[in-house]
Amino acid sequence: xSVLKKFAGHTLIYGLSTIIARxxxxxxxxxxxxxxxxxxxxxxxxxxxxxxxxNSLLAFGMETTYFRFLDKHEGDKRTVFNNSFVVTLITxxxxxxxxxxFRDQIAxxxxxxxxxxxxxADFRQYVLYFTLLLVAxxxxxxxxxxxxxxxxxxxxxxxxxxNILTVVGFNLFFIVFIPWLIEAGSLSWLRFESWYRPGWLxxxxxxxxxxxxxxxxxxxxxxxxxxxxxxxxxxxxMTQYSFxxxxxxxxxxxxxxxxxxxxxxxxxxxxxxxxxLGIYGAVSKLAIFLSIAVQAFRLGAEPFxxxxxxxxxxxQVYAIIMDYFVILMVLAMVGLTANIExxxxxxxxxxxxxxxxxxxxxxxxxxxxxxxxxxxxxTNLSIWYKLSDQTRYALYISGIGAVATLTLNLxxxxxxxxxxxAWVTLAAYFVMVVISYYWGQKNYAIPYRLWKNxxxxxxxxxxxxxxxxxxxxxxxxxxxxxxxxxxxxVLLERKKLRSLLRxxxxxxx
Numbered sequence: 001x002s003v004l005k006k007f008a009g010h011t012l013i014y015g016l017s018t019i020i021a022r023x024x025x026x027x028x029x030x031x032x033x034x035x036x037x038x039x040x041x042x043x044x045x046x047x048x049x050x051x052x053x054x055n056s057l058l059a060f061g062m063e064t065t066y067f068r069f070l071d072k073h074e075g076d077k078r079t080v081f082n083n084s085f086v087v088t089l090i091t092x093x094x095x096x097x098x099x100x101x102f103r104d105q106i107a108x109x110x111x112x113x114x115x116x117x118x119x120x121a122d123f124r125q126y127v128l129y130f131t132l133l134l135v136a137x138x139x140x141x142x143x144x145x146x147x148x149x150x151x152x153x154x155x156x157x158x159x160x161x162x163n164i165l166t167v168v169g170f171n172l173f174f175i176v177f178i179p180w181l182i183e184a185g186s187l188s189w190l191r192f193e194s195w196y197r198p199g200w201l202x203x204x205x206x207x208x209x210x211x212x213x214x215x216x217x218x219x220x221x222x223x224x225x226x227x228x229x230x231x232x233x234x235x236x237x238m239t240q241y242s243f244x245x246x247x248x249x250x251x252x253x254x255x256x257x258x259x260x261x262x263x264x265x266x267x268x269x270x271x272x273x274x275x276x277l278g279i280y281g282a283v284s285k286l287a288i289f290l291s292i293a294v295q296a297f298r299l300g301a302e303p304f305x306x307x308x309x310x311x312x313x314x315x316q317v318y319a320i321i322m323d324y325f326v327i328l329m330v331l332a333m334v335g336l337t338a339n340i341e342x343x344x345x346x347x348x349x350x351x352x353x354x355x356x357x358x359x360x361x362x363x364x365x366x367x368x369x370x371x372x373x374x375x376x377x378x379t380n381l382s383i384w385y386k387l388s389d390q391t392r393y394a395l396y397i398s399g400i401g402a403v404a405t406l407t408l409n410l411x412x413x414x415x416x417x418x419x420x421x422a423w424v425t426l427a428a429y430f431v432m433v434v435i436s437y438y439w440g441q442k443n444y445a446i447p448y449r450l451w452k453n454x455x456x457x458x459x460x461x462x463x464x465x466x467x468x469x470x471x472x473x474x475x476x477x478x479x480x481x482x483x484x485x486x487x488x489x490v491l492l493e494r495k496k497l498r499s500l501l502r503x504x505x506x507x508x509x
Contacts, residue, residue, distance in 0.1 A: 013153035013154060013156075028171055030345075030346050031171065031172075031176070032204070033282055033347050035199060036201065036278075037278070037354060040199075040201055043201060043274075044204065046277060047110075047126060047205075050130075051130060051134060052253050052256070053250065053253040053254075054095070054134050055134060055137060055138065056249040056250055056252075056253055057095070057246070057250065058088065058091045058092055058134060058135070058138035059088065059138055059141045059246075059249075060087050060091050060239075060242055060243075060246050061242035061243065061244075061245030061248075061249060062087050062088055062141070062142060062238075062242055063142070063145045063302075064242070064245050064302065064386060065238050065245065066080060066084045066145050066146075067145065067149060067303050067306045068241060068386060068389075069083075069234070069237075069238055069241070070149055070306070071306045071307060071309065071310075078227070079229075079234065080234070080238075081142065081146060081225070081226065082229055082230065083231060083238055084142050084145075084238065085142045085226050086228065086230055086235070087235075087242075088138055088142055089139075091138070092135045095131070095135065095138075099127065099131045100128075103124060103128065103131075104124065107120055107123040107124040107126070107127045108120060108123075110123045110126070110127070111123040122200075122201075122202065125202050126201075126202060126205060129202065129206060132212075133205065133209045133212050136212035136213055136215070136216055137212050139216060139223075140212070140215055140219055143219040143222035144156060146222050147159075148302075148303050149303050151303075153300075156299075159215060159218045159219065162214065162215070162218060163212070163214065163215045164211070166207075166211035167207050167208055169207075170211070171203070171207045174203035174204075174206070174207065175203060175204075178196050179198060182196065241389065241391055244391040244392045244393075245394055247394075247398070248391075248394035248397070248398040248399075251395070251398030251399050251402040252401075254405060254406070255398070255405045255425065255428045255429070255432075256425065258405060258406065258409065259280075259413065259418070259421035259425070263409045263410070263413050263421070264417065264421065267409075267410070267413045267414050268413070268414065268417060275357060276417045276418050278358075279357055279360065279361040280361060280364075280418035280421065280422075282347045282358050282361070283347065283361035283364060283365060283368075285346070286336075286340070286343045286344070286346065286362075286365050286368075287336070287369050287371075290329065290332055290333060290336070290369055290372035290376070293328070293332060293372075293376065294372055294375055294376040294379055297325060297376060297379065297380070301321070301379075301380070301383075305383045305386075306386075309387050315445070315446045315447060316447060318380075318446050319447045319448050319449065321380070322377075322380050322381075322446075322448050322449075323449055323452065323453065325376060326373075326377065326453045326457065327489060327493065329372070329376050330373060330456045330457060330460035331460070331482075331485070331489065332369075333366075333372075333373055333464060334460050334463050334464055334467070334481070334482050334485055335486075336365075336369055337365070337366050337464040337467050337478065338467050338475070338479045338482040339475065339478070340362060340365055340468070340473050341473050341475045342475065343365075344362055362473075363419070364418065366464045366465070366468050367422045367426050368422055368425070369464070370461060370464070371422070371425045371426040373457065373460075374426065374429035374430050374432075374433050375429050377433050377453075378429060378432050378433050378436055381436040381437055384440035385439075385440070385443070385444070388443055388444045390443060390444075393439055396435075396439075397432050397435050400431065400432070400435060401428040401429070401431060401432040402428075404424075404431055405424055405425070405428045408424040408427065408428075409421060409424050437450075456489075459485070463482070463485055466481060467481055
């Protein structure tokens with residue numbers, strides 16, 4: 001089997017499992033939109049934005065570091081895993097003790113900041129659930145990385161799907177099934193009405209916590225291989241490599257979520273901020289499929305790129321992967337834009353007034369989709385500083401992106417709210433792509449086909465503009481446009497694809 005076929009096969013499995021997981025999670029969006037007003041959904045959006053930042057802190061960049069040092073220490077994989085997991089244990093332990101010690105103070109700040117529809121007691125519960133949830137997720141990062149490094153995508157997919165089925169199942173249990181039982185008078189001996197709180201956001205967090213706990217149980221075979229033994233020299237080198245990645249990950253979260261975590265709640269009047277944040281969070285879910293593509297690519301690409309780096313034709317292979325990654329992302333962007341009139345029903349609220357509010361945010365979907373295209377390109381480009389052990393550049397690039405995000409959002413959010421936030425995210429990712437490409441070609445040149453990739457991006461962007469604005473989201477015309485683009489792409493790429501598919505052998509391009 002050719003290396004590209006193997007890479008594509010593993011990425012497909014990661015992709016399918018991620019798609020299934022995200023789609024199952026995606027079906028919860030209509031449920032949440034119907035259950036929670038925009039202001040309460042804003043609390044949901046804000047808390048999960050903070051969770052993403054804290055996840056990066058707890059992981060400490062050790063996932064990427066683990067793959068890199070596996071490549072360097074092929075004969076001592078257990079030591080690499082032990083050292084990596086020790087770091088996660090330390091960061092998780094410090095976090096757990098700190099938050100539990102200051103739980104009341106943290107809850108008070110959150111309640112004052114974004115307490116729409118929730119009191120201090122609610123936020124005390126939210127802090128507890130999120131703390132346990134984040135620690136459980138952090139402890140799962142390295143076992144999942146070990147599964148990926150071992151080339152076991154089916155096991156990875158199985159655990160991820162079980163996780164999301166648990167999340168969906170318990171959300172349905174708390175939000176749909178229990179109210180139905182209470183209304184029907186069934187199983188009254190369980191006395192649900194004595195403790196159940198209709199419309200309480202905490203049930204969403206409890207569902208996630210149960211799923212994360214079950215995931216850790218399923219990962220016990222990987223966790224059981226851990227031994228608390230540390231190679232101090234190796235640990236020092238690993239932390240030196242990972243620290244810039246940690247800072248870069250934090251900067252990335254700032255680029256992606258600072259608007260939701262801090263800026264919209266602080267730069268807009270309280271009532272408008274709560275509503276706009278709920279709209280922004282719900283509408284962002286409609287761009288989830290390109291986010292899935294980026295995540296699936298990263299899951300398959302990172303271990304592959306590190307393991308293949310020593311091959312003579314590695315850089316040519318990386319360039320080919322970039323070509324078809326860009327093509328697939330752009331095709332997905334155009335296809336999703338053409339079908340916004342269908343996708344919008346996933347955020348259909350029960351209240352007509354709330355419905356108008358949610359759908360008023362549809363205009364930012366093409367912007368968010370293009371942002372994910374550039375995020376995916378940056379994820380692909382980032383391999384140069386990881387393979388050349390120059391992870392400090394991750395800090396520089398993401399730092400520039402974070403400064404741009406903060407500056408532009410401070411200027412434009414007070415005037416244009418979440419619309420400005422969406423455009424600023426796009427601008428920040430574009431800047432990061434340009435800088436990463438420039439420095440990458442100087443330090444670890446990869447023969448990317450720049451003009452070809454640019455042509456696809458520009459063509460896709462133009463078609464999205466025509467479909468959304470010129471055709472006014474007309475479903476038939478938009479899909480005819482997408483079909484024409486798809487046919488043209490197949491005709492242009494058919495010879496190269498045939499050539500790639502015919503090649504075989506472990507070192508084939």
